[in-house]
Amino acid sequence: MKYYLHKSLDFLIFSNIFIAICAVAQALVTYHLLGIQPNIIVLSFLFFSTLCIYNFSILIQKPAIHKRSPFRRIRWVYWHYRFCVSATIVSAISLIPIFFLLSLSTKLLLVFLGLVSIGYSLPLFSVNDKKFGLRNIPGLKLFLIALVWAVSCVTFPILEINEEHLYHINFQDIFILTAKRFLFIAAITVPFDIRDLFQDKINELKTIPTVLGEKGAYIFCQILLLLYLVLLFVFNKGIDINFIALTITIVLAGWLIFKSNWKKNEYYYFFYLDGTMALQYVLLAASTFISNSISF
Numbered sequence: 001m002k003y004y005l006h007k008s009l010d011f012l013i014f015s016n017i018f019i020a021i022c023a024v025a026q027a028l029v030t031y032h033l034l035g036i037q038p039n040i041i042v043l044s045f046l047f048f049s050t051l052c053i054y055n056f057s058i059l060i061q062k063p064a065i066h067k068r069s070p071f072r073r074i075r076w077v078y079w080h081y082r083f084c085v086s087a088t089i090v091s092a093i094s095l096i097p098i099f100f101l102l103s104l105s106t107k108l109l110l111v112f113l114g115l116v117s118i119g120y121s122l123p124l125f126s127v128n129d130k131k132f133g134l135r136n137i138p139g140l141k142l143f144l145i146a147l148v149w150a151v152s153c154v155t156f157p158i159l160e161i162n163e164e165h166l167y168h169i170n171f172q173d174i175f176i177l178t179a180k181r182f183l184f185i186a187a188i189t190v191p192f193d194i195r196d197l198f199q200d201k202i203n204e205l206k207t208i209p210t211v212l213g214e215k216g217a218y219i220f221c222q223i224l225l226l227l228y229l230v231l232l233f234v235f236n237k238g239i240d241i242n243f244i245a246l247t248i249t250i251v252l253a254g255w256l257i258f259k260s261n262w263k264k265n266e267y268y269y270f271f272y273l274d275g276t277m278a279l280q281y282v283l284l285a286a287s288t289f290i291s292n293s294i295s296f
Contacts, residue, residue: 009271010072010076015055017051022277022278025281027042027153034169036161041098041160042102042160046152046153052088055091059081106163109155117148143186145186146183149181150181154174154181155174183224183231185277190217190224194217225254252276256268257273
């Protein structure tokens with residue numbers, strides 16, 4: 001039983017299906033907080049684009065001796081290399097018809113996000129014959145990841161809502177919602193860099209942990225979550241069921257970050273930490289359902 005559980009988890013996590021589900025969940029958080037019915041076109045685009053970008057990113061970084069890689073994820077990907085390539089191609093093709101169903105302003109935003117994502121993964125730039133991607137620019141890695149996630153899961157759905165004239169959301173509300181999501185995503189992303197601290201030093205990547213050190217990076221994460229909580233409190237209309245649900249995920253994320261270290265297995269990072277993004281929506285939906293049930 002344990003063997004099949006591990007096999008199922010490996011497939012779900014290392015195929016990047018789970019992180020694509022997390023992207024959909026984060027968009028559902030946005031729709032839930034705004035009280036608007038989710039758009040299946042937007043959710044489909046987020047799922048396939050996340051699946052495509054994450055698979056593409058890891059496939060182009062194929063290590064020389066992947067069978068002996070210390071990372072279970074790397075070994076799994078290249079034991080299932082054909083499947084991962086096929087999933088990447090299928091998800092990329094699926095994006096084409098969905099893209100043309102979106103509004104012009106959304107298309108422009110997505111093209112920008114796509115270029116940033118490709119620039120992050122590929123060594124498109126060079127200085128003194130040394131090639132590098134956006135992720136190699138000091139201090140930019142965390143900012144880019146959090147920005148792309150926040151804009152994709154907050155600004156993107158809201159643009160479509162405004163374009164469809166279903167509901168008008170002003171710039172200030174968009175900015176605050178995006179900023180809160182940025183802080184949350186940034187906080188749960190830093191532990192991945194803490195785990196890769198020694199490898200990043202070898203590759204000369206200037207991440208938060210390589211600059212601030214391991215302890216400084218942990219403190220930085222908690223500050224980000226605290227700022228998120230402050231914004232949540234200041235701009236929320238009282239302490240309602242949504243505030244409580246989101247606060248629970250903030251506290252849980254803070255605890256998981258505090259307990260994380262390089263000795264933790266990959267499930268801890270790719271399932272528990274990343275899973276807080278899906279948990280946000282689960283708790284919001286569950287708390288609202290319970291609240292409505294009690295009121296009846």
